[in-house]
Amino acid sequence: xxxxxxSGMLLFGIAFAAVTGNLDKFTDGLLNSCTEGVYxxxxxxxxxxxxxxxxxxxKETGLIDLIARNTKPVIRFLFPRGLSKDTIAMILMSFTxxxxxxxxxxxxxxxxxxxxxxEENRRSTIASNEMCMFLAVNMSMIQLVPxxxxxxxxxxxxxxxxxxxxxxxxxxxxxxxxSILICKFFERKTM
Amino acid sequence: xxxxxxxxxxxxxxxxxxxxxxxxxxxxAPIYDYFIEGTKDGIKTAVDILPFIIAIFVGIESLVSxxxxxxxxxxxxxxxxxxxxxxxxxxxxxxxxxxxxxxLVLVEKIVNQYGADSFVGRAASVMTGSCETVFYVLAVYFxxxxxxxxxxxxxxxxxxxxxxxxxSVIVCVYI
Numbered sequence: 001x002x003x004x005x006x007s008g009m010l011l012f013g014i015a016f017a018a019v020t021g022n023l024d025k026f027t028d029g030l031l032n033s034c035t036e037g038v039y040x041x042x043x044x045x046x047x048x049x050x051x052x053x054x055x056x057x058x059k060e061t062g063l064i065d066l067i068a069r070n071t072k073p074v075i076r077f078l079f080p081r082g083l084s085k086d087t088i089a090m091i092l093m094s095f096t097x098x099x100x101x102x103x104x105x106x107x108x109x110x111x112x113x114x115x116x117x118x119e120e121n122r123r124s125t126i127a128s129n130e131m132c133m134f135l136a137v138n139m140s141m142i143q144l145v146p147x148x149x150x151x152x153x154x155x156x157x158x159x160x161x162x163x164x165x166x167x168x169x170x171x172x173x174x175x176x177x178x179s180i181l182i183c184k185f186f187e188r189k190t191m
Numbered sequence: 192x193x194x195x196x197x198x199x200x201x202x203x204x205x206x207x208x209x210x211x212x213x214x215x216x217x218x219x220a221p222i223y224d225y226f227i228e229g230t231k232d233g234i235k236t237a238v239d240i241l242p243f244i245i246a247i248f249v250g251i252e253s254l255v256s257x258x259x260x261x262x263x264x265x266x267x268x269x270x271x272x273x274x275x276x277x278x279x280x281x282x283x284x285x286x287x288x289x290x291x292x293x294x295l296v297l298v299e300k301i302v303n304q305y306g307a308d309s310f311v312g313r314a315a316s317v318m319t320g321s322c323e324t325v326f327y328v329l330a331v332y333f334x335x336x337x338x339x340x341x342x343x344x345x346x347x348x349x350x351x352x353x354x355x356x357x358x359s360v361i362v363c364v365y366i
Binding site for chain 2 (some may be wrong): 110
């Protein structure tokens, strides 16, 4: 599947660039994007290392067990088939980091959580219910303070840059509820 | 209000570190050894995902820089108009799912052109604050696993996104 999508993206891009006379832009963009990809991962590598280190402390000292035990009701609802304590802790960290808008840290926790669920799914090529639910929540997670947007607004001379916080949370919550419900619906249908 | 909340955001990382450290000290654990052991694992994960990230960056850029995305916008514009979404927001709605940084540039443009406190400016801001980069997230996060069949993750993400878009516009009408 990825074979078709990925080659499709590239070939469609080239064909389109050729027709619209954008081939120079296409080539530039392509070369820039591979470098960007490497920078992105290098940027993540440091954060990933630090958080993995801190999470390892939390794991070895038993803090993770403590958190996993206390959040069982929520986790049970989202992931009824159960996950290991370490994975649950990583998922919770990912949600919280997203909620607080801790950009790259959130990405790190999410990627880690996904690779851990992948292990629990025995590296299958088919996504598990848990992965789908995790992504459904992750993609629709509200952000308490969309700080980047607020910055953009205040630079543009807004009289009240923070006025979008409450509307963003309301819109985000609606999207989150919809995502979770739809995900549950599909889970039942495809079981 | 905004300043209190942005402080919460800044406090997240220090508070997490304090909690983990204090608990470890209370348990008299070899903190430094555990930390180093964990970082090794983190660096390994970063190296493992690099090939997938490069592939995804290249694929998405191919669609954006070739102008294919813009073409798609033109195709879908009537559909959004029909649904009552302001025309000025269409390119943002279509770009947001694939590119976080690209959509921020677009929000900046919209906010400067129509005014940060105008309806369109506010709706664009709320949308960016509440809607995620769905395709990008799916590509990067699944890219880190061995999954090739994503099942309902894509459709759920898209529906959630569309709900978020409509909710943003409607909320801005009333608040």
